[in-house]
Amino acid sequence: xxxxxxxxxxxxxxxxxxxxxxxxxxxxxxxxxxxxxxxxxxxxxxxxxxxxxxxxxxxxxxxxxxxxxxxxxxxxxxxxxxxxxxxxxxxxxxxxxxxxxxxxxxxxxxxxxxxxxxxxxxxxxxxxxxxxxxxxxxxxxxxxxxxxxxxxxxxxxxxxxxxxxxxxxxxxxxxxxxxxxxxxxxxxxxxxxxxxxxxxxxxxxx
Ligand code: 5GP
Numbered sequence: 001x002x003x004x005x006x007x008x009x010x011x012x013x014x015x016x017x018x019x020x021x022x023x024x025x026x027x028x029x030x031x032x033x034x035x036x037x038x039x040x041x042x043x044x045x046x047x048x049x050x051x052x053x054x055x056x057x058x059x060x061x062x063x064x065x066x067x068x069x070x071x072x073x074x075x076x077x078x079x080x081x082x083x084x085x086x087x088x089x090x091x092x093x094x095x096x097x098x099x100x101x102x103x104x105x106x107x108x109x110x111x112x113x114x115x116x117x118x119x120x121x122x123x124x125x126x127x128x129x130x131x132x133x134x135x136x137x138x139x140x141x142x143x144x145x146x147x148x149x150x151x152x153x154x155x156x157x158x159x160x161x162x163x164x165x166x167x168x169x170x171x172x173x174x175x176x177x178x179x180x181x182x183x184x185x186x187x188x189x190x191x192x193x194x195x196x197x198x199x200x201x202x203x204x205x206x
Contacts (some may be wrong), residue, residue, distance in 0.1 A: 004196065006032075006098040007188055008089065008115055011181070012108035013123035014153030016131035018169040018177065019102040022123065025178045026100070030185070034092045036101040039065070042080035045140045055085070073103065073110035078148050084111065098185065105156040108163070119188050121181065122163040126170045128153075 011019055027033055039055040041062050050056055057065070062081045066074050072090075074083030084101055092099050103111065105122075112118050125131055131153055135146045160166065165184050169177040192200070 004096070004194070006034075006093040006096050007185075007194075008093060008111070008118040009098065009100045009121065009185060009188075010108045010111050010118050011100060011102045011121045011123055012105050012156075012163070014131055014156045015104070015149040016134040016153070017123045017125055018134070018174055019123055021174055022167075022169065022178055022181055023100060023102050025174070026181050026185075029178075030098075030182070032097055033185070034097045034099050036084055036089050036092075036099050038082055038084055038101070038103065039071070040080055040082045042082075072114050073107050075104060075107045075110070077104050078145065078152065082107065089115075104152070105159050109159065112162075119165070119184070120163040121165045121167060121184060122160050123167050123169055123177070124157075124160070126168050128157070130171055 011023055013019060023035070027035055037051060037053070037055060039057050039062060041057055041059045042054075044050070044054070044056050048054065048056075059081065062074075062083065065071065065085075066081075066083060070086055071083035072086040074081060076082075082103065084103060084107070089099055089101070101111070108120055112120055125134070132146065132150055135141060135149060141149065167177055167180045167184070188194070
């Protein structure tokens with residue numbers, strides 16, 4: 001069978017739910033999965049690498065690219081701009097690779113509007129209060145920023161029903177959540193609508 005286009009997986013959910021850890025773990029064990037690196041105007045955190053974690057852009061450059069239609073979706077999050085470069089996603093899917101990305105919730109819904117075949121996965125902690133614990137533990141934001149992220153998180157939880165899957169990232173059991181995520185990616189490949197008309201027609205008429 002000819003390999004068709006790849007699938008687009010969107011892992012979203014509030015800041016602190018564990019998107020980064022889970023997606024990193026999944027990428028380490030899934031050879032054909034490609035990660036869509038986002039662009040942002042936020043300043044790099046310690047250890048973040050240009051082109052690997054984000055493309056860090058000055059606001060004017062981000063806006064220029066946005067106005068030229070270079071983003072599949074873009075959003076303001078906590079005062080900074082974040083966007084998904086369109087070209088990489090389209091090209092990689094066309095080459096037959098699966099692509100994974102981890103935008104915030106509004107961005108995830110915008111990806112679905114632009115690309116209805118996208119699979120939307122909502123990642124949540126087993127208790128909402130763990131978001132705060134995790135944001136505090138990673139020590140990358142000020143207390144004020146954490147408070148703002150939690151406010152946004154409350155709003156984001158309201159969109160949970162618009163997603164295809166929910167994965168609960170239980171405290172100290174992130175390995176299980178990675179397996180759940182892997183199971184979703186694996187099963188999606190076998191959805192009936194992913195198979196071409198020709199193959200289905202042949203099967204129907206045997
Ligand atoms: P952070 O500053 O913690 O790296 O990201 C803040 C939020 O922006 C997170 O919820 C993250 O998932 C989201 N984000 C990262 N890249 C993108 C993107 O390309 N588009 C959108 N809409 N959100 C993004």
